[in-house]
Amino acid sequence: MSRLSVMRWQKPMISPLLTVLAVLGCVILPLMGYHLAFLFFALFTMLVLGVPIAISLAGACLMFVLITGQIPNIVVAHRMINGIDSFPLLAIPFFIFAGSLMNNGGITERIFNFAKALMGWMRGGLGHVNVGASIVFSGMSGAAVADAGGLGMIEVKAMKDAGYDEEFAVGITAASSTIGPIIPPSLPMVIYGVMASASVGQLFAAGLLPGLLMGAMLMLMIFIISRRRGYTRDAVFSMRVLGHTFKRAFLSLLTPVIIVGGIITGAFTPTEAAVAAVFYALLLGVVVYRTLTWHKLLKVSMETIETTAVILLIVSSASIFAWILTSNQVTQNVIALMGPFADSKVAVLMMANIVLIIVGCFMETIAAITILVPVLLPMAVAVGVDPVHFGVIMVLNLMIGLLTPPVGMVLYVLSRVSNVSFERCMRGTIPFLIPLVICLLLVTFIPAISMWLPTLIYR
Template identity: 40%
Template sequence: MSDVGLLLGVFSFLLLAGVSCANSMLLASLVSIWVTGFPVTMTADNMLGAINSFTLLAVPFFILAGVIMNRAGLTARLIDVSRAFVGHFHGGTAQVNVVASMFFSGISGSASADAAAIGSMLIPTMKREGYDPGFAAGVTASAATMGPIIPPSIVMVIYGSITNLSIGALFLAGILPGILIGVTLMLMVAYMSRRRGYPRAPRVGWTDRLRAIGAALPAVLAPVIILGGMFSGVATATEAGVIACVYGLFVGFFVYRDLRLADMPSLLADAVEMTAVPMYILATSSVFGFMLTAHGLGFMIGDFLSGITQDPLTFLLIIVALLTVVGIFLDGIAALLIVVPVFAPLVDVYHVDPLQFALIVIMTIMIGTVTPPVGMQLYIAAAIARIPIGRVVAWPFCWAMTGAVVILCFVPQLATFLPRLLLP
């Protein structure tokens, strides 16, 4: 068996045996290191080096900001604004779910935080209104994928740290594709809701809409402050995360007054727990990715693809197909950290814009977080809806989002227009 075959074989065996994705990567890497004679000390060096980064400090800060703003009442007010504008569409509360997720994506940067925050408020409401629990969970899980696509984005921070792409450029590149995902989900919700006869609310007048916007103005301003600080050059991504935390605390304590000092210990504990998972995955996947590179997987895949096509569009569609399969079996961040070092060098070979490629990779991998058996958002939404994951209606929304990814393959300007317009 080849070295790369041994590595992937052990990894696959451990996954099938029920070992977590992160531990499977670490154990498979240790077996490969022992068999091939690499120094075992490189494991600790790679794990520490992967997370010892100033750029990655943005990850815990954005997670903390999302937790603070959810506890501070910003999420509830964003839902009120969404309901005022789209509650009268077919499948009203499901449409509110999608739009509220778009708003909250501009605050948290995390799909899991989005699914938990929006889902805990809207899934019980949808069930009371007669929506099928599986449909409610599917909408929530799918809409949460916009969290890492619409800036700020924890996944984009990690992607930028791997490839040295500008995080600010990645943030700008994610705005239009993220909105496209939202539109495709809203169209699918409308189609399915009409067929299933789901309710919609009466149209709200502009007086009530303006009142809802006024009440939610501090929440709506949050992404403006976060992204404005970055794009104006005042703050880096890490510093923007700190600004988001401070702003959330200010709003929670002094504007909405939904936060108390007694809330801080549990709030910080939640943020630490949510940070530990992606950082551990990041550390273990760095070792796994190093071993894949050392065994020459990147060259093998490059030779394989070059033998199939020299066309950039065909290359991108093949990447989408491959990542769709990978996303079914791997956690989102783990998939990102494994495939990006392998595929990113091919961008220059096929003359693909790196921002377009980055968004295609991120969007496709996030769709994988809604598919069984390891889709994180799927488990969160199913737990809130109190149903087994087998009952979650996910695939129609996955196909809708995949359609958005295919559109991006054909229209790279969706990812490149804003960075070229706003960045020097």
């Protein structure tokens, strides 16, 4: 799980990017105050040295408080506690638990077999199956790493056994896994909603159409590549096989219907939907399929506890960081530095996209959201961007970052579960970055793609 990337000490990441950021922090931020310059310099220095993100955030903020001497120590503790005292955050452990239960309970395999019967007859069939299964699974887990680690193993093995190029198999698997945090439910959307004080329900609704657009664009790229490489159909369409696999997967396919449908129709809050997902996954795994043993349940429970603790520690540390930036009017000073470009919606959105993609290459998604929301969101709102729309833009950018080195968490997970080198995983992903970037630009500059559904339902 992604907890490994944010709490274990990492190898020092002496990259040109972070070096430039540290230099800029020392040169530009004195315009805002040397104390803030020190805050950013301390944060980036610890990140470069491989200090876990949560400790880097908390440590930099603590040094800032001690140096300035203007903030009572009790305020730091109070702000950190308030940062995680939020009802929507209760959805996080339940969605993580539900996703792990589905991966360990045989649900993912049934979904993959149904998708294969439904789309395997197309040119490059298993590639399309890969995307289709990820779209369905995204309505259950809400995490790219869960998709890559769960479905990824099944998908890559099936494609290699069918004669597909190894790089193509891991490339499309990595790219399709990024749909998970866009289509509801979505863990990054929950974190963004808490940090931005935005409606999590509206964020979930806003991600549905962009997620489907991502799937359609990836399938178009699969068709193009399959035609160039001579990939044929993997199966003959059979209503009998489709009916059989649908019958086996029917109860599993109801999971996203219950979760997404319940949230969009207002039957559930996101937190209630997460609890319902856990209950339903337990019902299928323990009672219906009987694939979840006590050993598996204990293992999944411990993984969920560890992952949740890490995420909440990051959110708690980031809350004091965000409060320091807000109270020192960092966003207003950045807007002033941008000069005439600060009033241009296009310029602000392009700048935000560039920053988010670069940061996404080096930083875990949840940490990036908690750090960047207090800086970028006020700038976007100032030029008329809806916070819900900006949330989709932010998460989509960071998903693309998951596919790019040096961090590339999805690539590392797939490399491990598929026994393919990291370099080959990276090469296989490159063609699929094109449709994802096109989707990003469409979502950024055509707000209706993300805002139509939440406007229809909630406003």
